[in-house]
Amino acid sequence: MKLTDLTASMAAEKIKKREISVIELTKAYLERIDELNGTIGAYITVCAEQALRQAESVQKKLDSGEDILPLAGIPAGLKDNICTKDVKTTCASKMLDNFLPPYDATVTKKLSESDVIVLGKLNMDEFAMGSSNENSWYMPVKNPLDHERVPGGSSGGAAAAVASHMSCFALGSDTGGSIRQPASFCGVVGLKPTYGAVSRFGLIAFASSLDQIGPITKDVVDCAMVMNIIAGHDPLDSTSVDINYPDYTTFLNNDVKGLRIGLPKEYFGSGLHEEVKEKILDAVKAYESYGAIIEEVSLPFTEYAIPAYYIISSAEASSNLARYDGIKYGYRAKEYSDIIDLYKKTRSEGFGTEVKRRIMLGTYALSSGYYDAYYKKALKVRRLIFEDFQKAYQKVDVILGPTSPATAFKLGEKTANPLEMYLGDIYTVSVNIAGLCAISLSCGFDSKGLPIGMQLIGKPFDEGTLIRAAYTYESNTGKSGVTNCGI
């Protein structure tokens, strides 16, 4: 077994027992990146020197007998929309190709305070807009399990890096499924925390009311451990919620007896790929056999989730991305005749097609005369979707369904039809719209050998129940983790 095959919890254990050193583990990952990144394209920036320096200092701490934190010495990658002080943070955009943040995101700070080794910055769809990672200005990411296929998006680099063992875990961001869908396509575990559970400070905004940072890990144990580091109130983020956050590892119990699991009938209708449906229903049966109670629920406003999502997220994006004007940082067009020309050329040249499409869409939705018909209506739908879930949670504890209607598709397959690409987000966007938490974990493979993800959706701030349910499934089936993502 290679060092890079180890999950974070296993590697941390070995580090503590002095069976392996932080330096050799870090080097193993850097070598793995050297070997694979050229093909997979998971990293935009690799911080080899910085990682090794950090590894040495953590090892020194260990050698001096200092108490170390649970994930000390574990190498990880960060999606390239999470700010890292003095390390290029590009959002996979030409616009920010030269951007060096003078500050760390709160999660970056928390990771470094936990002595996690930062290996580098992970590829993504430009400004996190996309579901295939083909919208990166640098290069598309390839699915480590089939190089002709996409890894999903927008945290495609993060999921691919974890699946191909180029990082032990990664942090992604999820605005409409951007952690869960790539986790599903790559056969790893991805959690989108409840809105407000993880600080957004230093996360380059796409849609502020939907964005959340979350972990992509090899297994559920690692997921709980990473959540212990990143969850918590942050005074720098006004939308961060000030409650007592639990020790998520206390939910790592192989026990779902009496847990009420809801199956939304709208999640199993037309559009869901047959093979995916089959495996999800197998997982349902498995849960039943572990003692869970299965019930059908209804989320009638599901069909409006996609249009509402694309209006709200694009409106917020058009606002959030207005600041990239070539004045203060980032790309500036080489030649321009006046200030308006500077704006036009900078933004035309600096943004990619999908980003421009969403800015146009969002600008339109916020325009005077259209605001009520689009943006305001979308906010009303948002409320109704939230109420759908509230009603469902009166009957059940978690909701189970597919993460994505199909498994990983081929590169270029959907780029010509953005709408078809958007429809793939059908099961994930509602969670962001309603501000809930959800986890995606692997529950088998289709006939092509591609992983299928199941999604468990929890009540706000009930990540614990998701972790317990996911851990139970994983413990009994061994579907996630080292067993299926080693290549």
Next chain:
Amino acid sequence: MKSIPGEMEESTVEYEVVVGLEIHAELATKSKIYCGCTTEFGGEPNTHCCPGCIGMPGTLPVLNKAVVDYAIKAGLATNCEISSFSRQDRKHYFYPDLAKAYQISQCDYPLCRNGYLDIEVDGEKKRIGITRIHIEEDAGKLIHDESGNGTYVDYNRSGVPLIEIVTEPDMRSSAEVKAFFEKLKAILEYTAVSDCKMQEGSLRADINLSVRPKGQKEFGVRTEMKNLNSIRAIVRAVEFEAKRQILELEYGGVIERETRRWDDVKGESYSMRTKEDATDYRYMPDPDLYPIYVDQAWIEQIRATIPELPDDRKKRFISEFGIPEYDASIITASKTLADFFEAAAKDSKNAKAISNWVMGDLMKKLNDTGLEPSDIPFTPGNLTKLVSLIDENVISGKIAKQVFDIMWDTGEDPADIVEKKGLKVVTDTEAIRSVIIKVITANPKSVEDYKSGKTKAMGFLIGQVMRETKGKADPQAVNRLLKEELDKI
């Protein structure tokens, strides 16, 4: 349309001017509205900035609670209702000084609404409605390179908290606008909500103005003039624009809905942009900030911190110091001036004289030098002393003017000045008498005139004595002694 205004015949229509104001006041908080940076004026460009002030990606706004406190205070002091729920919205437009390409402001749900201020013009009282007061952030500013090589942006002001006070279109003359603006300024100063330094831009007004034939119900088409930064400019801009619009209508023209810029040097306004190319601000609730909820306890807590306001102070000055209403309104219009007066008057036996000095010489000095009451170079105690030097007949009123000038220039104690310069009234009868004898001897013609009943000659002789004594002789003594000496002849 005729083109020469001079050719206009006497108009038969009487017009009425309708004015509403939008006033921006920088709040006197120590730190900015959404970060911890200082709000201090000036500083090297881009030194009062953090990544948030320049809109760096990933930064987030955190509302400074003091901003809400100050805005509530302004609202309470202007008789507004304080909203229990208010929201912060993004107002979008592209301009290099606007770091995020949107300004965080308040659109549909402002913090304060439905207030008013009572003003008085020529003895007539009038109530001016305040539609709303909302909080927002200021933008940076552009600096054009003097050599013409380029334009730079200074973001020091970016994120400085403002309140925008919007009035109803209730004002009907430049005098009413002036009275309202001065009243509002005084209240903002009294409550310490803003330092109101107009020359630093911390208080500025936009003027919305239209005209209509008197008696007409509907408003005319209005124009907007932005960023007026002195009371004089406001008054002149109102007068100019009213005249311009009336002339336009008189010559059969139409008023266009437009934004105009006031050129204070030329004393005229010119068109900046018409409404057609007006920006669509695409307001949306700021998703980075939750709504502001204000409960009654919070309001009461702020209410308790509101000091005596100009109207109450004016009444008190009249009753406590016995000064005329006119003086009291002028003095209380500026908090610092009122503070100065009160400090000087409370230890004086002659508050009316203090008031006269403030209203006269002091205000004149301030006007001539363009200084603010906070810049008065001597202490209130010095003015008290100056008045008592006069009242105790240590110096004459005329000499006091000289002493006042020296106080203004040096800030010295008046008693010291009098001592040093030897300005004391000469009350020594024998000394005065010897001067009188000298004057009488030197002016036999005048003495003769006096003796023959020409009383005018007495005045001349007094003048001569005063001149000999450099104005220091006690006039009463001079009068009495001169009569005595003349009678002896």
